[in-house]
Amino acid sequence: MPTSAPNAAHPPTAPRAGGSPLGDVTASDSSLRRFLHGLPGVDAVGLEARAAALGTRSIKTTAKAYALDLAISMVDLTTLEGADTPGKVRALGAKAVHPDPTDRTAPTTAAVCVYPDMVAAAKEAVAGSGVLVASVATAFPAGRAALGVKLADVRDAVAAGADEIDMVIDRGAFLAGRYLKVYEEIVAVKEASGAARLKVIFETGELSTYDNIRRASWLGMLAGADFIKTSTGKVGVNATPANTLLMLEAVRDFRAQTGVQVGVKPAGGIRTAKDALKFLVLVNETAGGDWLDNHWFRFGASSLLNDLLMQRQKLATGRYSGPDYVTVD
Amino acid sequence: MSMEKPASAFEYAPAPESRAVVDIAPSYGLFIDGEFTEAADGRVFKTVAPATEEVLSEVAQAGEADVDRAVRAARRAFASWSALPGSERAKYLFRIARIVQERSRELAVLETLDNGKPIKETRDSDLPLVAAHFFYYAGWADKLEHAGFGRRTTNGHSGASPRPLGVAGQVIPWNFPLLMLAWKIAPALATGNTVVLKPAETTPLSALFFADVCRQAGLPKGVVNIVPGYGDAGAALVAHPDVDKVAFTGSTAVGKEIARTVAGTRKKLTLELGGKGANIVFDDAPLDQAVEGIVNGIFFNQGQVCCAGSRLLVQESVQDELLDALKRRLTTLRLGDPLDKNTDIGAINSAEQLARITALAERGEAEGAERWSPACELPSTGYWFAPTLFTGVTQAHTVAREEIFGPVLSVLTFRTPDEAVAKANNTPYGLSAGIWSEKGSRVLAVANRLRAGVVWSNTFNKFDPTSPFGGYKESGSGREGGRHGLEAYLDV
Numbered sequence: 103m104p105t106s107a108p109n110a111a112h113p114p115t116a117p118r119a120g121g122s123p124l125g126d127v128t129a130s131d132s133s134l135r136r137f138l139h140g141l142p143g144v145d146a147v148g149l150e151a152r153a154a155a156l157g158t159r160s161i162k163t164t165a166k167a168y169a170l171d172l173a174i175s176m177v178d179l180t181t182l183e184g185a186d187t188p189g190k191v192r193a194l195g196a197k198a199v200h201p202d203p204t205d206r207t208a209p210t211t212a213a214v215c216v217y218p219d220m221v222a223a224a225k226e227a228v229a230g231s232g233v234l235v236a237s238v239a240t241a242f243p244a245g246r247a248a249l250g251v252k253l254a255d256v257r258d259a260v261a262a263g264a265d266e267i268d269m270v271i272d273r274g275a276f277l278a279g280r281y282l283k284v285y286e287e288i289v290a291v292k293e294a295s296g297a298a299r300l301k302v303i304f305e306t307g308e309l310s311t312y313d314n315i316r317r318a319s320w321l322g323m324l325a326g327a328d329f330i331k332t333s334t335g336k337v338g339v340n341a342t343p344a345n346t347l348l349m350l351e352a353v354r355d356f357r358a359q360t361g362v363q364v365g366v367k368p369a370g371g372i373r374t375a376k377d378a379l380k381f382l383v384l385v386n387e388t389a390g391g392d393w394l395d396n397h398w399f400r401f402g403a404s405s406l407l408n409d410l411l412m413q414r415q416k417l418a419t420g421r422y423s424g425p426d427y428v429t430v431d
Numbered sequence: 432m433s434m435e436k437p438a439s440a441f442e443y444a445p446a447p448e449s450r451a452v453v454d455i456a457p458s459y460g461l462f463i464d465g466e467f468t469e470a471a472d473g474r475v476f477k478t479v480a481p482a483t484e485e486v487l488s489e490v491a492q493a494g495e496a497d498v499d500r501a502v503r504a505a506r507r508a509f510a511s512w513s514a515l516p517g518s519e520r521a522k523y524l525f526r527i528a529r530i531v532q533e534r535s536r537e538l539a540v541l542e543t544l545d546n547g548k549p550i551k552e553t554r555d556s557d558l559p560l561v562a563a564h565f566f567y568y569a570g571w572a573d574k575l576e577h578a579g580f581g582r583r584t585t586n587g588h589s590g591a592s593p594r595p596l597g598v599a600g601q602v603i604p605w606n607f608p609l610l611m612l613a614w615k616i617a618p619a620l621a622t623g624n625t626v627v628l629k630p631a632e633t634t635p636l637s638a639l640f641f642a643d644v645c646r647q648a649g650l651p652k653g654v655v656n657i658v659p660g661y662g663d664a665g666a667a668l669v670a671h672p673d674v675d676k677v678a679f680t681g682s683t684a685v686g687k688e689i690a691r692t693v694a695g696t697r698k699k700l701t702l703e704l705g706g707k708g709a710n711i712v713f714d715d716a717p718l719d720q721a722v723e724g725i726v727n728g729i730f731f732n733q734g735q736v737c738c739a740g741s742r743l744l745v746q747e748s749v750q751d752e753l754l755d756a757l758k759r760r761l762t763t764l765r766l767g768d769p770l771d772k773n774t775d776i777g778a779i780n781s782a783e784q785l786a787r788i789t790a791l792a793e794r795g796e797a798e799g800a801e802r803w804s805p806a807c808e809l810p811s812t813g814y815w816f817a818p819t820l821f822t823g824v825t826q827a828h829t830v831a832r833e834e835i836f837g838p839v840l841s842v843l844t845f846r847t848p849d850e851a852v853a854k855a856n857n858t859p860y861g862l863s864a865g866i867w868s869e870k871g872s873r874v875l876a877v878a879n880r881l882r883a884g885v886v887w888s889n890t891f892n893k894f895d896p897t898s899p900f901g902g903y904k905e906s907g908s909g910r911e912g913g914r915h916g917l918e919a920y921l922d923v
Contacts, residue, residue, distance in 0.1 A: 143869035145889045148720030158551065160446035160772040169441065351719050382441065387763050391440030 195227020307339035340370025369402025465652030481547035508653030517573030524569030547778030701909030706862030710740030788837030861903025
């Protein structure tokens with residue numbers, strides 16, 4: 103497998119020698135609970151107000167050009183449908199490699215994101231381009247299967263060549279307070295993922311409270327997540343500016359405490375370039391410039407890419423060309 | 432692929448709001464009896480943009496004779512204005528509120544130019560609140576008998592409507608020029624009074640544009656009169672024998688002078704004066720949001736806010752963590768062109784105010800407090816002061832006791848809730864306070880013990896026309912806003 107570009111500049115996964123970076127907080131269910139419940143609370147009104155305030159930043163001209171290209175390079179171009187076929191996945195791969203057929207200077211997306219049985223087709227479609235293949239696994243999206251089944255799902259995807267694994271946590275266990283079970287499952291999936299980078303999906307819409315999202319973020323990072331990811335895109339509430347801001351605070355604080363940098367991936371519901379730019383402002387002013395790179399920040403999206411491309415064309419040509427000048431996928 | 436990354440990653444390009452939406456005339460008169468007129472002695476003064484020191488316009492300067500003329504006009508207008516049914520007065524106020532909304536972009540740019548505060552604030556805070564105040568008090572105009580003031584018959588049913596006082600003399604500061612005007616004029620008109628208002632000498636323009644709004648709304652002549660000028664005009668207004676009501680927002684020193692002037696007269700008085708608000712952060716606070724609240728508490732409007740959270744009281748057990756987070760946050764503040772939509776910190780309003788802030792900050796250093804500011808380049812023209820923290824501050828430091836009225840935060844620590852309350856209350860002021868804790872019982876218990884007119888819980892500097900605002904102790908007397916704000920303008 104050729105080394106793909108985003109990985110070339112960085113170690114393939116964040117090394118976590120000697121288990122959890124915070125030592126014995128994961129030694130038992132009760133110590134883990136004490137740690138997670140000892141994290142500062144989140145004031146929902148204040149968090150949402152901060153996210154909204156950053157949403158008023160005005161990104162123009164050169165800043166916009168930079169941000170649009172950066173956003174395109176951060177897209178995990180996704181198809182996760184029961185109706186997916188190798189043909190559909192090939193089309194998606196072609197689009198990831200050449201997002202704008204009329205302008206070869208447009209950056210490639212970071213990855214395509216598919217179900218495990220489509221990984222082989224996806225790998226073929228993006229071969230040699232530097233675009234990565236991410237695979238959801240662990241009985242995505244509900245995650246309601248035995249651990250053995252989930253691990254087999256992961257191993258399948260890795261064997262087929264997946265560069266990244268997007269797993270879902272056991273929300274039932276989390277909401278029941280069985281944090282150690284969630285932790286151990288992530289550790290097991292991380293091990294099964296091998297060299298593939300692991301994105302841990304919390305399904306923030308099901309966790310429901312910001313306190314839970316903060317706890318899940320720390321739990322995931324302690325267990326070895328390379329990325330923490332908001333959602334599957336399959337429930338009512340997916341990525342929002344507020345839950346992404348909260349997760350950016352978590353990766354910022356985690357690096358300050360442990361030295362380990364973890365990426366963030368909001369997924370689902372981000373459809374316009376305008377929204378994507380707001381998320382990049384959140385990254386810039388919360389986690390900081392170190393995360394403004396597709397190794398550390400991704401958008402899980404499908405329709406977003408076309409809007410980014412249309413805005414990019416508009417910025418370059420001064421006119422808005424419309425949806426017939428970008429490819430359907 | 433990898434991106435071309437600019438030196439500091441994501442550099443926001445300038446995003447200036449257009450000045451073309453506002454047309455500032457080279458000169459303005461006083462607004463008396465529905466007409467713009469020159470001062471009797473022909474004097475004028477210049478108003479400058481604090482961000483650039485550019486002269487924006489030349490404004491007629493009211494003297495004693497002009498104030499007298501304005502009060503007489505207001506008196507003439509009072510009889511018919513106060514005789515209107517409340518529902519008719521409401522129509523004018525609703526009209527004014529809508530015109531303010533329609534012209535909000537123009538007024539926001541104007542206010543930013545004349546005051547120096549960021550367009551983000553005039554656009555998202557000042558102007559929406561101005562309109563909200565007029566809408567709110569418009570709603571009260573025909574319901575005054577239900578406000579709980581005035582005469583009631585013995586069987587508990589409402590009697591006649593409570594009566595207005597007459598002519599209100601109102602003197603407002605430069606920190607929220609149009610918003611303070613709204614706080615003063617909206618309740619006065621709703622209750623049937625007529626007004627003479629003196630805006631601050633450094634920020635007269637939005638009040639003069641408001642005069643135009645009144646004309647546009649068809650407000651009868653003399654109901655609102657605007658007399659720009661200096662302290663002497665304010666003093667003449669306050670001392671005028673035909674003024675029935677004095678409302679002042681500004682410094683405690685001037686407030687005391689005004690109280691002496693009106694003592695022993697029939698005049699009713701409300702004063703909204705200085706503050707040294709405590710922002711108390713407990714160790715169980717939502718820390719990330721507390722950091723935002725601290726920033727909003729002291730750097731909103733460059734700290735030129737009477738209810739600013741200028742004293743941070745942080746529990747010792749989270750002091751290091753909180754201060755690290757706060758300093759990191761301050762490095763992201765964007766200081767510069769107030770018209771740029773991405774500017775967080777604008778200019779200080781005047782050279783005089785800048786000198787005062789500078790002197791007090793130097794005093795803090797001289798007294799041994801540790802001074803810190805983020806790396807921050809100040810523009811070469813205009814009046815600017817970098818966001819500043821003082822740590823190692825005790826109750827004895829000048830920067831913990833005196834109102835600085837600038838972007839300067841004094842950080843003190845405490846160990847227990849009792850100590851927090853004692854330190855928070857240990858000030859001659861009592862305007863505002865904030866409490867940060869995730870524990871509801873603690874918030875309620877502490878709030879009850881704070882002697883401050885406004886106590887915010889897990890937020891700061893939130894304003895709403897429905898909420899009364901005012902001070903304890905040397906922060907003033909009387910309340911503005913809400914149902915309570917009606918009382919100051921009614922004969923009850």
